[in-house]
Amino acid sequence: xxxxxxxxxxxxxxxxxxxxxxxxxxxxxxxxTLLSYAVNVLIFFSGRLKATAPPLTVExxxxxxxxxxxxxxxxxxxxxxxxxxxxxxxxxxxxAESGTDHVDAGEPR
Amino acid sequence: MxxxxxxxVLLPLLxxxxxxxxxxxxxxxxxxxxxxxxxxxxxxxxxxxxxAGDGTISVYKLGDWPAxxxxxxxxxxxxxIMVALTSLLSVPVFIAATAGTDTRGPHFHAxxxxxxxxxxxxxxxxxxxxxxxxxxxxxxxxxxxxxxGGGLVRARAGIxxxxxxxxxxxxFLIALGLLYGFLGTLNMADFGTQLQxxxxxxxxxxxxxxxxxxxxxxxxxxxxxxxxxxxHVYTAATLPVAALFVIMTKVxxxxxxxxxxxxxxxxxxxxxxxxxxxxWLALGTIAIGAAGMLAARSFAGIAANLVLVSxxxxxxxxxxxxxxxxxxxxYYLVQSTLVTGALFLLADAIGRQRGASEDDxxxxxxxxxxxxxxxIFLVLGVAACGAPPLAGFIGKIMMMQxxxxxxxxxxxxxxxxxxxxxxxxVLARAASVFFWEPGAPGIEDKPDVPYLPAPxxxxxxxxxxxxxxxxxxxxxxxxxxxxxxxxxxxAREAYVTSVTGDPAAVExxxxx
Numbered sequence: 001x002x003x004x005x006x007x008x009x010x011x012x013x014x015x016x017x018x019x020x021x022x023x024x025x026x027x028x029x030x031x032x033t034l035l036s037y038a039v040n041v042l043i044f045f046s047g048r049l050k051a052t053a054p055p056l057t058v059e060x061x062x063x064x065x066x067x068x069x070x071x072x073x074x075x076x077x078x079x080x081x082x083x084x085x086x087x088x089x090x091x092x093x094x095x096a097e098s099g100t101d102h103v104d105a106g107e108p109r
Numbered sequence: 110m111x112x113x114x115x116x117x118v119l120l121p122l123l124x125x126x127x128x129x130x131x132x133x134x135x136x137x138x139x140x141x142x143x144x145x146x147x148x149x150x151x152x153x154x155x156x157x158x159x160x161a162g163d164g165t166i167s168v169y170k171l172g173d174w175p176a177x178x179x180x181x182x183x184x185x186x187x188x189x190i191m192v193a194l195t196s197l198l199s200v201p202v203f204i205a206a207t208a209g210t211d212t213r214g215p216h217f218h219a220x221x222x223x224x225x226x227x228x229x230x231x232x233x234x235x236x237x238x239x240x241x242x243x244x245x246x247x248x249x250x251x252x253x254x255x256x257x258g259g260g261l262v263r264a265r266a267g268i269x270x271x272x273x274x275x276x277x278x279x280x281f282l283i284a285l286g287l288l289y290g291f292l293g294t295l296n297m298a299d300f301g302t303q304l305q306x307x308x309x310x311x312x313x314x315x316x317x318x319x320x321x322x323x324x325x326x327x328x329x330x331x332x333x334x335x336x337x338x339x340x341h342v343y344t345a346a347t348l349p350v351a352a353l354f355v356i357m358t359k360v361x362x363x364x365x366x367x368x369x370x371x372x373x374x375x376x377x378x379x380x381x382x383x384x385x386x387x388x389w390l391a392l393g394t395i396a397i398g399a400a401g402m403l404a405a406r407s408f409a410g411i412a413a414n415l416v417l418v419s420x421x422x423x424x425x426x427x428x429x430x431x432x433x434x435x436x437x438x439x440y441y442l443v444q445s446t447l448v449t450g451a452l453f454l455l456a457d458a459i460g461r462q463r464g465a466s467e468d469d470x471x472x473x474x475x476x477x478x479x480x481x482x483x484x485i486f487l488v489l490g491v492a493a494c495g496a497p498p499l500a501g502f503i504g505k506i507m508m509m510q511x512x513x514x515x516x517x518x519x520x521x522x523x524x525x526x527x528x529x530x531x532x533x534x535v536l537a538r539a540a541s542v543f544f545w546e547p548g549a550p551g552i553e554d555k556p557d558v559p560y561l562p563a564p565x566x567x568x569x570x571x572x573x574x575x576x577x578x579x580x581x582x583x584x585x586x587x588x589x590x591x592x593x594x595x596x597x598x599x600a601r602e603a604y605v606t607s608v609t610g611d612p613a614a615v616e617x618x619x620x621x
Contacts (some may be wrong), residue, residue: 020276028272036279039282040282042286043282043285069289076282079278083245083271086249087275090268091268097261098261098264
């Protein structure tokens with residue numbers, strides 16, 4: 001299970017980084033989205049991988065899940081979502097004004 | 110006042126909410142709301158400086174959850190200085206923005222207030238995840254402020270800036286996730302306590318995690334390999350906005366200082382983690398800033414590169430944290446923030462009187478009010494290049510004395526003196542372009558442009574200049590407060606005890 005999660009996170013992060021380095025804004029947005037998926041899953045699992053463990057202390061219970069990473073990841077998802085929406089709006093504005101999606105549009109060469 | 114620590118967060122939030130409700134209101138109404146918010150903020154910041162002045166560390170438990178389980182705001186001298194500086198800077202920025210900048214889009218004042226909320230929150234919070242949230246608030250507001258005014262250049266700079274900061278946020282979250290996984294806490298006071306308990310075989314991974322966290326702060330502080338965004342972004346923004354952005358790089362320096370003093374210095378294996386790197390990065394940043402000043406094509410470009418130099422200088426102190434060096438750095442931080450902020454406003458004032466030439470360092474028409482602007486230029490220029498008798502000189506001397514005990518005192522002195530020399534050279538050249546060349550024999554005289562007087566902008570500049578002269582003439586109160594703040598920051602145990610009580614008595618969960 002740990003290996004599976006680590007490999008998935010690694011693939012998501014690597015794809016995200018590759019896409020962020022592409023020269024069109026749309027790929028950059030996709031890359032950031034993939035990267036934020038990887039980050040969210042990482043935070044979620046920082047409370048350890050456990051199945052069927054309750055998040056609250058119950059008398060006589062030895063195994064329990066950590067509820068805090070879930071609160072953290074919810075905050076991170078909301079913020080990441082808002083930021084990506086803003087970036088898309090900005091990218092559309094840039095495309096409308098320069099006519100191209102290239103990240104260096106309008107720069108002197 | 111039990112609720113004093115949260116006031117600098119709540120007041121701008123309240124003003125911003127009112128401004129959002131009144132989006133369609135007249136600009137006069139918006140200015141009244143925003144202005145009253147800033148006046149109240151300055152009063153709250155002054156009350157905080159007074160409350161923290163005797164060395165009290167006020168802890169504000171949000172939702173009354175005790176630390177380290179809940180989020181706390183912590184008000185000590187360092188936080189009080191940073192909040193006061195932010196509030197003081199917001200006054201001239203607000204006044205300068207009323208000279209026309211705030212009418213170029215409907216949401217300027219709302220963004221300004223959200224930015225202040227994020228800045229003050231970042232300076233006051235005692236929790237690393239909450240620091241992330243306040244970073245995002247101030248960044249989101251800064252995205253809005255950056256593209257305020259429109260245009261392709263701003264949209265493009267905005268995209269680069271947003272992408273860079275989103276990547277930075279992703280790194281921040283990775284660091285926080287891993288830290289929580291290893292330490293089981295995100296409370297800053299508890300961070301150091303838990304670092305002491307890390308098993309030797311985990312120390313390598315935790316060190317990498319701390320390095321990730323530090324990288325994020327270095328990105329915000331625009332330090333050498335990841336600082337090239339700053340001149341590009343700051344010169345693209347409208348200039349009163351750029352003046353406010355000056356404090357944003359200081360957030361990175363502040364967060365770094367907090368993490369180093371409260372966390373990394375707590376254990377022998379993490380204390381020396383950054384020292385070999387930070388000094389060289391700081392020196393490199395100063396060198397790049399100086400080279401950038403020489404290459405700058407506009408006055409705002411010079412100011413933006415001065416921000417780099419000032420960030421590099423502050424980093425020197427963080428690399429070798431002692432009470433003397435941090436005290437000197439805090440005084441330097443106050444004066445350099447005021448000076449570079451004022452230079453951006455001056456660039457705006459000069460640009461408005463030169464028509465299409467704006468603040469470019471090339472031939473342009475004669476300035477309309479060259480006596481006033483020239484005098485302000487003289488004061489700011491002397492302060493910016495660190496020449497006596499103004500605050501820049503005092504700050505540099507304090508930094509040089511503090512660095513006497515550092516690993517490479519000679520290199521640091523050369524960097525500080527040379528960067529000041531370059532600043533003097535570049536500013537003198539700019540002054541001759543703006544004030545002496547128009548109308549001089551042999552120089553093509555461009556026709557004057559119609560000019561709308563901007564009394565708000567001049568008033569803001571006079572205010573900034575007065576503030577700089579004040580910290581120059583009576584440096585002792587600021588310098589001694591900064592020194593006391595430095596001593597308090599380095600007294601880790603006292604901070605931890607005020608926030609979490611006796612760390613040994615905190616009930617811990619059992620982790621696998």
